[in-house]
Amino acid sequence: MLYGRSSEQTDIERLLAEARAGQSGALVIRGQAGIGKSALLRYAATRAEDMRVLRGVGIESEAELPFAALHLLLRTGLDRIRALPDAQAAALSGALGLGDIAPENRFLVGLATLSLLSELAEDGALLCLIDDAQWFDRASIDALVFAARRLEAEGVVMIFAARAGFHAAGLPELRLGGLDSAAAAALLPADLPPQVRERLIEESDGNPLALVELPAALTAEQRAGRLSPVGAMPVADRVREAFQRQIAALSEPARTALLIAAADGSGELETVAAAGASLQGLESAERSRLIEIRGTTIGFRHPLIRSAAYQSAPVTRRLAVHRALADALTGSAAVDAADRRAWHLAAAVLGSDEGVARELGEAAERARTRSGYAASAAAYERAAELTADPVRRSGRLAAASLAASDAGLMGRAAALADRVTSDVDDPDVITALIQVRAHREFELGTPLAAGRIILDGVPRVAARSSEWATWLLVETVRCAWFAGDARLAEEAAASLRALPETGSPLVSGALGLTRLLSGDIEEGARFMGEAVDGHALAGLGVPGLTFTASLCLPLGRAVHYEEITGQIVAECQKSGMIGWLAFAFQDHGLAQGWLCRYGEARAALDAGLRLAVDLGHEHRVSHLMCSLGWVLAHQGDVERCRATAEEGIARADGQGQALAAAIGRWALGLLELGLGRPDAALRQLEAISLTGIAVLSAADQVEAAVRAGRPERAKEPLARYLAWARHVRQPSPNAIALRCRALVEGDEAHFAHAVRCHEAAGQPYEQARTRLAYGEWLRRARRRADARSQLRGALEIFDRLGAEPWAERARVELRATGDVPAAPRKADDPLSVLTPRERQVVRLAANGASNRDIAAQLFLSPRTVGYHLYKAFPKLGITSRSQLATVARSSRVPD
Incomplete structure (x- = not known):
């Protein structure tokens, strides 16, 4: 029975009930040692008698073994791996040491974990209980949290119990405090004197484990109330001391057995016995309720018992036990035996030992090939500590830094990189270390500082590899582009021109961006155009293609931009390159x-x-928020656009992200313009720094100035936009340039020419804005019949696109001509009734993709895909998958 946890039990009951109904959920239960986290997990298990239950427990000594905890949790369901898509099955098998193919990215293992949990839930609701999650290895936590964040309609519940040190942002949390006085009193023995009971309740701070264990550790005098029952220590320390007193009262064989089991951590009875633990000692410890033996597995009743057993032993005995465990694991056929042996040897060594360092290095390589990057970093770092030779030590520290970077541990990666001396001479390693330092600065500092770190490191690389130096300088220009800093870009461009020619199209792109940042639109467009030509893209990988795609934006090449980025998305999804995705x-x-x-x-x-x-x-979060705000502005989603863009701008300004902030301010200016607030729009648009976005947004700035009655403030942005449109030579910019001239000059010929140019531009939103502006001009000229034709055309497009503020403006203008416009509609878009996620799923299903294919592309489970289709069918008025293609084809609105 649980005392004082009724609300927490209700939360768990709700999660289980929703899972039985097909909905998924996750919960993180946080609290100090002994507060009752494990008890709530046991309660969840007892209430899930009709569900399949998977259990995993974190063990501190296994925190550096990659995917050890994930294997423990999934071990009873691994026979279903074959049901997963091939890439996911290979990734998960490789990560768990069950196959030869290593996962290409740790987050692909997370997707495979989600798919496997969904597969196991096909037989009925599934409950995953993860205890002591703070001691799970990083690779396992990455996979499990990745899966937990994407649970939707699988009928899966994941409950994590953890102390401090477990990070799971985005998951619901339940923080456990101490029990109230009544519940605490119910846990104490009834025969204690009142004053002792009161003191225990006070000193335990409501901690259930302390309330249960401390009374058993009291002496007769303490129980009688003649001495203070406890000392002034934290609850965990008091409970640990109580356990240590229990351990001290055991026989020598029992204490030895407990120490070996505590140092081992695997729970394997065979290994513990082989290392010197006697069965009699283990039986004695079990009778004392310190451990539990189930079959061939040993488990401590509470983690503090393990801690007490290990810390109470002298250091010489601990070293000897680790050596014995390493010997016991020699020749073991277990998948992780070699890794565990290496770590036990490392724990038994004082000072340097090249042999042990070499074994740890091999363990690090095994972890790396299974995408266990955090474990690889830890092994390399410990190997470096055991290495006497300074050159070899630096090499291992460099490897640790790169592994930590791959694990996303940028602070740790940079700290390790800073410990590497100048002895490292490999240009690949030097380049990687520079990128590690720069990446950390980019994420935690500013792009400008990141670019400076790269630029300062280039001379050392250039002396060894022109190819690597070229790439680093391109990266420097990219940092300058994000920061909106022309000076840094110019320095990098000068160094690029001084290097031997490598034939890379990225050089032209970087030189073009530099010219654009410096205000030379003509030369910037010329160089960037050379970089994005079709033949120049051949052979580029995802990083190079990503850089090239970004050039399409300032070149005004929308279709090309969509084609290249679509190719990158597909490649990232196929290969599991989640970071680049x-x-x-x-x-x-x-x-x-x-x-x-x-x-x-x-x-x-x-x-x-x-x-x-x-x-x-x-x-990246800042940039995505600003970009999302820009899209929402087109449709006039006022509340979400404003909230998203304003938060994105605030973050971007604090991070020196001039490019992201410019997109965010463009979004807010566009929103205000659509709402008919030109003065507010002009303030936002004039605040955009002179980045590449400043040329794209200049057209909106012109319109805002004209509509605000400030035509003098339209001259500079008009000149800027006209120059840009002239040099990029694209249909839509040409049409928009004519619209801007018409607004400023009041020349109907420019309006008429702009409308004709839009026919070939493929950007209906801009076409509708031009027709709206032309219709407004015609109405003011009292040419109502001509105005109606333009305004009706604008309204039809705005309605179809869902651009509501702009559509309402067109309606107001139509009414002023004496016309009666139709009510808002999206008749040409039957998919408009769907949510963005449902729309995405329906589009893919209509093209013939299976639920598993769609799940793999969208990082969902197949059951969630099925759920979205189930919700979409009645909205679309269809009953079968075969009808999807017809409905999707009838939608004239591109997504």
Whole structure:
């Protein structure tokens, strides 16, 4: 029976009931040692008698073994791995040491975990209980939290119990405090004197474990109340001392057995016995309720018992036990035996030992090939500590730094990189270390400082590799582009020109961006155009393609932008490059929004935002928020646009992200312009720094100035936009440039020419704005019949796109001509009734993708995909999957 936890029990009951109804949920229970977290997990298990239950317990000594905890949790369901998509099955099998193919990315293992849990839930609701999650290895936590954040409609519940040190941002949390006085009193023995009971309740601070264990540790005098029952120590320390007194009262064989079991951590009876634990000693410890033996597995009744057993032993005995455990694991056929042996040897060593360091290095490599990057970093770092040779030590520290970077532990990666001396001579390693330092600065500091770190490190690389130096300088220009800093870009460009020619198209792109930042639009457009030509893209990997795609924005090449970013998204999804996928979703979302495919744009940007949060890419979060605000502004989603863009701008300004902040301010200016507030729009648009975005947003700045009655403030942005449109030579910029001239000069010929140019531009939103502006001009000229034709055309497009503020403005103008406009509609878009996620799923299903294929692309479980289709069918008025293609084809609105 649980005392004082009725509300927590209700929360658990609700999660279980929802799982039985097909909905999923996750919960993190936090609290200090002994507060009752494990008791709530046991309660959940007892209430889930009709559900399948998976259990995993974190063990401190196994925190550096990659995917050890995930294997423990999933071990009873691993026979279903074959049901997963091939790439996921291979990734999960490789991560768990069950296959030869290593996962290419740790988050692909998370997706496979989600799919496996969904597969196991096909037989009925599933409950996953994860205790002491703070001691799970990082690779396992990454996979489990990734899966937990994406639970939707699988019928899966995941409950984590953890102390401090477990990070699971985005998951619901339940923080346990101490029991109230009544509940605390109910746990104490009834025969204690009142004064002792009161003191125990006070000193235990309501901690259930302390209330149960401390009375048993009292002496006769303490129980009688003649001495203070406890000392002035934290609850965990008091309980640990109580356990240590119990252990001290045991026989020598029992104490030895407990020490070996505590040092081992695996719970394998065979290994503990082989290391010297006697069965009689283990039986004695079990009779004392310190451990539990189930079959061939040993478990401590509470983690503090393990801690007490280990810490109460002298250091010489601990060293000897670790050596004995290493010997016991020699020749073991267990998947992780070699790794555990290496760590036990390391724990038994004082000072340097090249042999043990070499074994730890091998363990680090095994972890790396299974995407256990955090474990790899820890092993390399410990190997470096055991290494006497300074050159070899630096090499191992460098390897630790790179592994930590791959694990997303940027602070630790940078700290390790700073410990590497100049002895390292490999250009690949030097380049990687520079990128580690720069990446950390980019995420935690500013792009400008990150670019400076790269630029300062280039001379050392250039002396060894022109190719690597070229790439680093391109990265420097990219940092300058994000920071809006022309001076840094110019320095990097000068160094690029001084290097031997490598033939990389990225050089032209970097030189073009530099010229654009310096205000030379003509040369900037010329160089960037060379970089994005089709033949120049051949052979580029995802990083190079991502850089090239970003050039399409200042070149005004919307279709090309969408094609390249779509290719990048597909490649990242195929290969599991989750870190790059957040970038890809951002660029693809902007491209889709540029082409007025707002549903797909929102879905891509939302997906990118979730990934960026998962990865801890703070700067990417800012950029995605500002980009999402820009898309929302087109449709006039006032509240969400304003909240998203304002938060994104605040973050970006604090991070020196000039490019992101410019997109956010463009979003707010566009929103105000659509709402008919030109003065507010002009304030936002004039605040945009002179980045590449300043040329794209200049057209809106012109319109805001004219509509605000400030034509003199339209001259500079008009000149800026006309120059840009002239040099990029794209249909839509040309049409918009004519609209801007018409607004400023009041020349009807420019309006008429702009309308004709839009026919070939493929950007209906801008076409509608031009027709609206032309219709307004015609109405003011008292040419009502001509005005109606333009305004009706504008209204039809705005309605179809869901651009509500702009559509309302067109209606107001039509009414002023004496016309009666139709009510808001989206008759040409039957998919408009769907949510962005449902729309995305329906589009893929309509193209013939299976639920599993869709799940793999969207990082969902197949059951969640099925749930979205189940919700979409009645909205679309269909009953079968075969009807989806017809409905999707009838939608004339691009997503």
